[in-house]
Amino acid sequence: MSVRLSGVGYVHPNGQTALQAVDLTLAPGEQVAIIGPSGAGKTTLLRLLATSLLPSSGELDLLNQRPARLRGGALRRLRSRIGLIHQSPPLPPRQRVVTAVLAGRLGQWSLLRALVSLCYPLDIPGARQELARLDLADRVFERCDQLSGGQQQRVGIARTLYQRPDLLLADEPVSAMDPVLADHTLSLLGEVARERQLPLIASLHAVDLALKHFPRIVGLRAGKVLFDKPADEVSEQDLTALYANSTLSAGTPRPLSGDPARPVRCL
Numbered sequence: 001m002s003v004r005l006s007g008v009g010y011v012h013p014n015g016q017t018a019l020q021a022v023d024l025t026l027a028p029g030e031q032v033a034i035i036g037p038s039g040a041g042k043t044t045l046l047r048l049l050a051t052s053l054l055p056s057s058g059e060l061d062l063l064n065q066r067p068a069r070l071r072g073g074a075l076r077r078l079r080s081r082i083g084l085i086h087q088s089p090p091l092p093p094r095q096r097v098v099t100a101v102l103a104g105r106l107g108q109w110s111l112l113r114a115l116v117s118l119c120y121p122l123d124i125p126g127a128r129q130e131l132a133r134l135d136l137a138d139r140v141f142e143r144c145d146q147l148s149g150g151q152q153q154r155v156g157i158a159r160t161l162y163q164r165p166d167l168l169l170a171d172e173p174v175s176a177m178d179p180v181l182a183d184h185t186l187s188l189l190g191e192v193a194r195e196r197q198l199p200l201i202a203s204l205h206a207v208d209l210a211l212k213h214f215p216r217i218v219g220l221r222a223g224k225v226l227f228d229k230p231a232d233e234v235s236e237q238d239l240t241a242l243y244a245n246s247t248l249s250a251g252t253p254r255p256l257s258g259d260p261a262r263p264v265r266c267l
């Protein structure tokens with residue numbers, strides 16, 4: 001299995017419980033969307049999968065390794081095989097787009113090669129190829145702070161694809177994009193994951209995009225898995241239960257209209 005969480009819990013240092021007894025298994029090439037209300041634990045789950053956090057309880061196996069047992073170089077090698085697409089990619093403002101994309105492989109290069117690449121981009125064609133897939137081939141030498149939020153998000157995606165990870169994670173990867181670009185970008189991520197047989201796990205607030213682009217949907221609420229099922233079996237009842245909000249006075253709008261028990265289909 002590429003990813004296996006068994007009874008995983010996480011408590012933040014301030015005592016806030018973010019995840020409780022989460023079980024999740026992904027085979028190579030499997031694509032899963034994580035959906036759920038604000039504060040459900042989606043980002044915390046992705047940070048555990050990216051090994052920037054370690055579980056407070058339970059067991060987490062990634063790419064046949066257990067991060068909690070790794071230290072130093074072994075942990076760095078595992079991290080270099082995991083690609084995380086951030087909602088707001090950490091791009092140094094004055095850095096050129098080409099350098100930002102090539103930084104995707106810094107963890108795999110020798111220190112000397114990494115330092116040289118920061119000053120003199122060593123693989124401009126490689127960076128241009130990933131940017132072209134995201135319709136940004138003409139921005140290779142622009143500064144990151146001269147791009148829009150959606151363009152910066154696509155540079156972050158190009159960087160993660162250039163990294164050539166064995167596990168692809170994405171935290172709200174299209175939140176700053178217009179609907180057409182968001183649709184195109186999620187199609188691209190799905191294609192890349194299929195071509196390279198990568199497991200892909202993405203958190204999304206846009207339920208319609210999740211249902212359209214991902215064959216499997218995990219609904220997370222208050223740190224627990226409420227459902228884990230094929231996209232074409234997710235019903236409006238599932239979504240209403242997932243997003244129910246007792247504190248909003250206007251009541252909870254149903255995310256999509258129609259028969260509550262009927263599976264929700266996206267065209």
Ligand SMILES: Nc1ncnc2c1ncn2[C@@H]1O[C@H](COP(=O)(O)OP(=O)(O)OP(=O)(O)O)[C@@H](O)[C@H]1O
Pocket residue numbers: 012013014016017018036037038039040041042043044045
């Ligand atoms: N650094 C932190 N320190 C303490 N508590 C945190 C921290 N980050 C998140 N939390 C808490 O953990 C819980 C899960 O947060 P998380 O960010 O994982 O949710 P989310 O589903 O990604 O939310 P959103 O959709 O709003 O981004 C929340 O209760 C949140 O307040």
